[in-house]
Amino acid sequence: MNSKKILITGASRGIGKKIFQQLNKNNNKLFLISNNKNRIKALRKIYKNKNIKIFECDLKNYKKLSKIINYIGPIDILINNASI
Numbered sequence: 001m002n003s004k005k006i007l008i009t010g011a012s013r014g015i016g017k018k019i020f021q022q023l024n025k026n027n028n029k030l031f032l033i034s035n036n037k038n039r040i041k042a043l044r045k046i047y048k049n050k051n052i053k054i055f056e057c058d059l060k061n062y063k064k065l066s067k068i069i070n071y072i073g074p075i076d077i078l079i080n081n082a083s084i
Contacts, residue, residue: 003026003027003028003029004023004026004028004029004076004077005028005029005031005072005073005074005075005076005077006020006023006028006029006030006031006075006076006077006078006079007031007033007072007075007077007078007079008020008023008030008031008032008033008079008081009033009034009059009079009080009081009082010033010034010080010081010082010083011032011033011034011043011054011081012032012034012036012039012040012043013034013036013039015081016032016034016079016081016082017043019079019081020032020052024047024051024052027051028051029051030051030052030053031052031053031055031068031072031075032052032053032054032055033054033055033056033057033059033065033068033082034054034055034056034057035056035057035058035059035082036056037056040054040055040056053072055068059082
């Protein structure tokens with residue numbers, strides 16, 4: 001599999017975390033979004049990888065989400081895993 005630019009929401013635990021851990025093995029450029037400050041902080045300590053960028057954002061915050069999307073640019077894959 002060629003390296004892909006992948007955006008994963010709800011990526012700080014559960015299914016989202018398992019998905020990004022698997023995709024990280026293939027040298028993909030991963031962009032993770034979560035709204036949990038503590039889990040994001042823990043992930044940043046573990047994954048000090050230039051291929052992983054982690055953002056704190058509640059997906060209902062359109063203004064902040066738009067800034068993140070503009071920063072990332074075009075993506076190859078979206079995994080919309082965030083839930084209530």
